[in-house]
Amino acid sequence: MASNPAPKISARNVTKVYETASGHMTAVDDFTLDVAEGEFLAIVGPSGCGKSTFLRMLAGLEDVSSGQLTIRPGTDPKTPLNSVVFQEYAIFPWKTVIQNVAFGLQMRGVSERERLDVAQGWLDRVGLAKFADHYPHQISGGMKQRVSIVRALANDPEVLLMDEPLGALDAQTRVVLQEELLRIWEETRKTVVYITHSLEEAVLLGDRVVLMSAQPGRILEVYDIDIPRPRSIETMNLPAFALYRGAIWDRLSAEVTRAMEMQQ
Amino acid sequence: MTPVQQDRRAVLGFLLAIVGLHGALTLSGQWHDWAWPAIAVSFIVLVLICERIGRHVPLRARKIYERTLALGFPALVLAVWEMAGAMELISPVWFPPPSAIGRALWDVTVTYDRFSETSLLGRPWLIPQEFRAGGLAGVGVLLSESHVLATIGRVFAGFLLGAIPGILLGVVMGINQTVRLMLDTTLAAIYVLPKIAIFPVVMLMFADPFGEGPKIVVVALAVFVLMTINTMTGVRTIEPVYLMAGRNYGAGPLQMLRHVILPGALPVIFAGLRIALGTAMIVIISVEFLRAKQGVGFMTYYYWEVLIPEKMYAGLVVVMILGVTLTGLLHWLQRRLMPWKR
Numbered sequence A: 001m002a003s004n005p006a007p008k009i010s011a012r013n014v015t016k017v018y019e020t021a022s023g024h025m026t027a028v029d030d031f032t033l034d035v036a037e038g039e040f041l042a043i044v045g046p047s048g049c050g051k052s053t054f055l056r057m058l059a060g061l062e063d064v065s066s067g068q069l070t071i072r073p074g075t076d077p078k079t080p081l082n083s084v085v086f087q088e089y090a091i092f093p094w095k096t097v098i099q100n101v102a103f104g105l106q107m108r109g110v111s112e113r114e115r116l117d118v119a120q121g122w123l124d125r126v127g128l129a130k131f132a133d134h135y136p137h138q139i140s141g142g143m144k145q146r147v148s149i150v151r152a153l154a155n156d157p158e159v160l161l162m163d164e165p166l167g168a169l170d171a172q173t174r175v176v177l178q179e180e181l182l183r184i185w186e187e188t189r190k191t192v193v194y195i196t197h198s199l200e201e202a203v204l205l206g207d208r209v210v211l212m213s214a215q216p217g218r219i220l221e222v223y224d225i226d227i228p229r230p231r232s233i234e235t236m237n238l239p240a241f242a243l244y245r246g247a248i249w250d251r252l253s254a255e256v257t258r259a260m261e262m263q264q
Numbered sequence B: 001m002t003p004v005q006q007d008r009r010a011v012l013g014f015l016l017a018i019v020g021l022h023g024a025l026t027l028s029g030q031w032h033d034w035a036w037p038a039i040a041v042s043f044i045v046l047v048l049i050c051e052r053i054g055r056h057v058p059l060r061a062r063k064i065y066e067r068t069l070a071l072g073f074p075a076l077v078l079a080v081w082e083m084a085g086a087m088e089l090i091s092p093v094w095f096p097p098p099s100a101i102g103r104a105l106w107d108v109t110v111t112y113d114r115f116s117e118t119s120l121l122g123r124p125w126l127i128p129q130e131f132r133a134g135g136l137a138g139v140g141v142l143l144s145e146s147h148v149l150a151t152i153g154r155v156f157a158g159f160l161l162g163a164i165p166g167i168l169l170g171v172v173m174g175i176n177q178t179v180r181l182m183l184d185t186t187l188a189a190i191y192v193l194p195k196i197a198i199f200p201v202v203m204l205m206f207a208d209p210f211g212e213g214p215k216i217v218v219v220a221l222a223v224f225v226l227m228t229i230n231t232m233t234g235v236r237t238i239e240p241v242y243l244m245a246g247r248n249y250g251a252g253p254l255q256m257l258r259h260v261i262l263p264g265a266l267p268v269i270f271a272g273l274r275i276a277l278g279t280a281m282i283v284i285i286s287v288e289f290l291r292a293k294q295g296v297g298f299m300t301y302y303y304w305e306v307l308i309p310e311k312m313y314a315g316l317v318v319v320m321i322l323g324v325t326l327t328g329l330l331h332w333l334q335r336r337l338m339p340w341k342r
């Protein structure tokens, strides 16, 4: 798929250098990567390796220090280029659940009736219909993450950018939401860049898995995951799944060891 | 013995101790000399009694118990105060008994002071009569003699004139680093200046230094500085990720203000408004002490000059009632504007 002539996302030698009090800090180093239309790309790497930084640059929320990073616009100019599911949820505490989900549409001037309809539809799909008029402080952490995911989906962007959307969840809720994500992705087939700490999650969800090195964040390896879709939680029992996970894990643990030795 | 019986016995013992202490002192004719230490000891024993009782209050009666403590104790203080006055433990000149203050409060409410040409509320019961005689203008003249309305009017006008520009400038300073760097030091310097110290300068600026203008402006200035600093802090402490979310979901500058920045800063803005209200009360009462022919502060000071202490206290009571009412109003507004905090 990487050979697709017109990639949806194209990164060419993307580098991010932060100016800090103690000098330069390279967070992302020489990132070159294409993502095809409709591809699900997962990124894994040790904590602090620059995953969120890369995603923020991709979202246009932070400048690129050098290199080029573009998302190819779609045919409809009204469709937003990207929507981010933030690592910290970032749903607005001062808006109700349904107002949060309808936020992107509201900013684009969609009428109140229509945007609440769309938002309600998404809340129904993820089992949050009853909580539409609750404020975020009244719902659980898992629900908040679902709201934040659905806010991005309701915005119907060209590209979905997800930063550890299931990161802070307990194991059971996590599995439920992984299934939900798989189902929704099968239906929408959006281009997704998905950051996660979990190798299982990366292999389960991704068409490809990018493994990043510890600081400075470089691409160590890109794995094509040739496991047929539709996938589900049972996919994790396949022998192929274990093989991929094992291969990535070997490489990652060597990297983590190297990073720890460097710090000493 | 069960704990209940134990505590019941203890409460009884404590009560007897209080009665015994005061009884013994009275009988030996020494109560007058030892009254204050005896009252202090009684207070401590009273706390012990209430704690014993509190242990056995069932959960559903808890609210009633707490309210009884919260309202009952001030009532007890008033009673002791009244008694201490009657026993000549305290001078009625400095501490007139609550009953006298109550009577004075009634007195200033219903009577018109010919000398200062004022009354506390503006004698609202005369409104129908004045309306028949002079129409709305007549009612206006009547109400313009009111101390309370004069003070409330100044506080409201000053508050609005100060808070609205203050919040606007605070937002700008919160968003724009250049403006912030240019104004921050100046504001911090004005912030520590006691606002009443500006009053003479403000009077200089007005053609009529004794009119309403300087009074309102000095309140407005105090509120303005406070609200600017608070709003700026509120805007600056919004989690950056909310700003990123706003931008990422396509909010323009005005939408950012309306949907992210203002609601994000609102809790801190309201905390600022409450502080500003307290400051506004201090400033307006001081200003009325200094230069006014009307107002609750003027009234209090006036009765000091003519030495009617119970009416002075009546003035203080009115100031307290005003403060509590205005704070309640602010709470109401906060609940309306910030439903997400319940």
Ligand SMILES: Nc1ncnc2c1ncn2[C@@H]1O[C@H](COP(=O)(O)OP(=O)(O)OP(=O)(O)O)[C@@H](O)[C@H]1O
Pocket: A018, A019, A020, A025, A027, A046, A047, A048, A049, A050, A051, A052, A053, A054, A087
């Ligand atoms: N605004 C900034 N200024 C300076 N350094 C920064 C800034 N933002 C991030 N960094 C640094 O860049 C590095 C990468 O951060 P980033 O948040 O992208 O990591 P991450 O891979 O998302 O980590 P995690 O898995 O813990 O979320 C870190 O060392 C971080 O301290």
Ligand SMILES: [Mg+2]
Pocket: A051, A052, A053, A087, A163
């Ligand atoms: Mg991160």
